[in-house]
Amino acid sequence: MQIPTGTQPGVEGAVLKADVRELDFYYGAFHALKRVSMPIHDHMVTSLIGPSGCGKSTLLRCFNRMHDLYPGNRYAGGGIVLYPDDTNLLAPEVDPIEVRMRISMVFQKPNPFPKSIYENVAYSLRVRGMRNKNELDDRVESALKGAALWSEVSNRLKELGANLSGGQQQRLCIARALASDPEIILFDEPTSALDPIATASIEELIIELKEKVTILIVTHNMQQAARISDFTAYMYLGEMVEFGVTDQLFIKPQKKATEDYITGRFG
Amino acid sequence: MVNAADPNAIRAVRAIIARAKRWDLFFALLGILSLMVGVLTFSVLFLDMAIQGVPRLDLEFFTSFPSRRAANAGILSAWVGTVLVMLVTALAAVPLGVAAGVYLEEYAPKNWITDIIEINISNLAGIPSIVYGLLALGLFVYYFGFGQSILSAGLTLALLILPVIIVATREAIRAIPQSIHEGSYACGATTWQTVRDHILPYSSAGILTGVIIGMARAIGETAPIITIGALTFIAFLPTAPFSGEPPAGLFDWIFAPFTVMPIQMFNWTSRPEAAFTVNAAAAGFVLVFMTLAMNGLAIYVRYRLRKNIKW
Numbered sequence: 001m002q003i004p005t006g007t008q009p010g011v012e013g014a015v016l017k018a019d020v021r022e023l024d025f026y027y028g029a030f031h032a033l034k035r036v037s038m039p040i041h042d043h044m045v046t047s048l049i050g051p052s053g054c055g056k057s058t059l060l061r062c063f064n065r066m067h068d069l070y071p072g073n074r075y076a077g078g079g080i081v082l083y084p085d086d087t088n089l090l091a092p093e094v095d096p097i098e099v100r101m102r103i104s105m106v107f108q109k110p111n112p113f114p115k116s117i118y119e120n121v122a123y124s125l126r127v128r129g130m131r132n133k134n135e136l137d138d139r140v141e142s143a144l145k146g147a148a149l150w151s152e153v154s155n156r157l158k159e160l161g162a163n164l165s166g167g168q169q170q171r172l173c174i175a176r177a178l179a180s181d182p183e184i185i186l187f188d189e190p191t192s193a194l195d196p197i198a199t200a201s202i203e204e205l206i207i208e209l210k211e212k213v214t215i216l217i218v219t220h221n222m223q224q225a226a227r228i229s230d231f232t233a234y235m236y237l238g239e240m241v242e243f244g245v246t247d248q249l250f251i252k253p254q255k256k257a258t259e260d261y262i263t264g265r266f267g
Numbered sequence: 268m269v270n271a272a273d274p275n276a277i278r279a280v281r282a283i284i285a286r287a288k289r290w291d292l293f294f295a296l297l298g299i300l301s302l303m304v305g306v307l308t309f310s311v312l313f314l315d316m317a318i319q320g321v322p323r324l325d326l327e328f329f330t331s332f333p334s335r336r337a338a339n340a341g342i343l344s345a346w347v348g349t350v351l352v353m354l355v356t357a358l359a360a361v362p363l364g365v366a367a368g369v370y371l372e373e374y375a376p377k378n379w380i381t382d383i384i385e386i387n388i389s390n391l392a393g394i395p396s397i398v399y400g401l402l403a404l405g406l407f408v409y410y411f412g413f414g415q416s417i418l419s420a421g422l423t424l425a426l427l428i429l430p431v432i433i434v435a436t437r438e439a440i441r442a443i444p445q446s447i448h449e450g451s452y453a454c455g456a457t458t459w460q461t462v463r464d465h466i467l468p469y470s471s472a473g474i475l476t477g478v479i480i481g482m483a484r485a486i487g488e489t490a491p492i493i494t495i496g497a498l499t500f501i502a503f504l505p506t507a508p509f510s511g512e513p514p515a516g517l518f519d520w521i522f523a524p525f526t527v528m529p530i531q532m533f534n535w536t537s538r539p540e541a542a543f544t545v546n547a548a549a550a551g552f553v554l555v556f557m558t559l560a561m562n563g564l565a566i567y568v569r570y571r572l573r574k575n576i577k578w
Contacts, residue, residue, distance in 0.1 A: 064453060071377045101455040111446035114469060114576040123464070124454045162577035176454065 110169035112161030167198025320548030337542030355421020368436025400494025428481030435477020
């Protein structure tokens with residue numbers, strides 16, 4: 001696949017972690033992403049906003065090749081380059097499993113496996129061949145600490161993940177995504193199934209997590225994007241309308257369409 | 268517009284409701300009647316069989332071979348045969364059926380070839396069992412040379428219930444939420460890891476239900492077993508493991524001739540003496556009890572397996 005050279009200038013001199021370059025994507029005959037380009041900065045939170053059906057989740061799910069699971073989906077041009085090794089994540093010769101080993105994901109609805117809390121977190125490590133009990137114990141503990149869940153579950157690691165509350169389940173899923181030490185974590189509307197208090201704790205956690213990992217988050221909640229992200233991209237009808245530093249995008253959008261959306265005149 | 272405060276209008280509304288509710292009553296009665304046709308028929312049949320047969324049941328009935336004298340005859344060879352044939356059936360049908368179901372759901376590309384295979388699996392479930400018997404007679408008994416043995420019978424019944432197990436496996440897999448599926452792949456799991464760690468454990472209760480439904484069908488099958496040449500009168504048991512002629516092995520019994528419960532019953536009902544009819548009723552009661560016991564076990568195991576699975 002021919003990769004166009006990067007077109008987005010680095011913002012604030014931050015280091016690039018990944019670069020979406022003129023990406024085209026089809027669901028069957030439906031052109032879902034149209035020459036989308038945007039940079040992802042290392043150890044920053046980047047959020048994708050836009051009305052339903054604008055392609056923000058579609059773009060997110062390109063990053064871990066989730067689309068490969070279903071027939072009829074097609075990456076039709078452009079690519080996503082991951083730095084520092086310049087790997088095009090969407091190249092046919094790149095194994096989607098390798099991509100998912102490097103980039104993990106947290107879903108919209110908490111989806112813990114019907115296994116114990118411990119096994120949920122250990123699963124990401126087990127698929128990577130980790131068998132040593134002590135090593136697993138250590139990594140599970142640090143992942144649960146990283147997801148701010150350890151103090152609540154340390155004495156009941158053998159209980160089912162499904163017995164936790166919704167917010168705890170989502171933090172369990174974050175721990176699972178974190179355990180394998182990924183380079184990027186993708187969040188697909190991670191708080192839309194949660195109450196405001198659980199939402200606040202997840203948002204706080206996401207801000208803390210950027211010390212360790214690069215974060216890309218899809219949200220339908222503009223206030224959330226404004227609160228937690230360093231960069232924001234506004235998408236509409238499969239196109240990237242505007243990308244910028246979050247504060248600038250919300251206070252002084254460059255495009256009229258963006259301004260209409262964020263001020264609630266549209267969408 | 269009907270004015271709700273008008274007494275005439277209220278009376279009219281009540282009349283409409285009363286008329287509509289007569290249909291409720293009518294269909295409720297029709298439903299109960301339809302239900303009774305099935306339940307009562309089965310109850311009468313079962314009770315009649317139990318009243319005739321249960322007094323005949325004693326330990327000797329289970330430990331005696333068939334005999335020309337009805338009072339001495341028993342079902343030893345029949346129930347041992349049924350248990351062994353079911354064992355072979357389960358050992359053959361479960362791995363094949365589950366593997367086929369998993370392949371179709373998780374691995375197979377979605378194209379017209381798999382569509383045709385899918386349609387034909389459903390069709391296979393509707394093929395008369397005697398046709399399977401003829402197929403097995405040619406294939407297992409003669410071509411593979413398994414003879415008129417427990418192995419041939421078990422494999423025949425395995426073929427018969429394979430579609431049931433495949434369909435049950437696929438439905439059990441489809442009942443697993445897409446989010447769990449995606450969650451596993453998102454962790455970096457391969458398809459096999461996803462199947463081994465998630466798909467099979469979470470669908471095992473549903474698969475088990477299908478297996479039991481299939482086995483319950485197979486245990487009562489007579490036609491294909493007669494076709495492949497099960498004996499109707501047999502006064503010895505298959506060789507026990509390591510007890511036959513040297514070199515004796517663990518699986519010598521699979522090549523032994525055999526009979527099964529339904530054939531024993533059929534044989535007895537075709538005899539003129541009334542005492543044999545009583546034997547047949549007793550054997551029928553045992554067969555129904557075996558089926559119910561299998562279903563009961565399935566319900567219990569399913570309950571145990573499902574207890575730890577919440578989405």
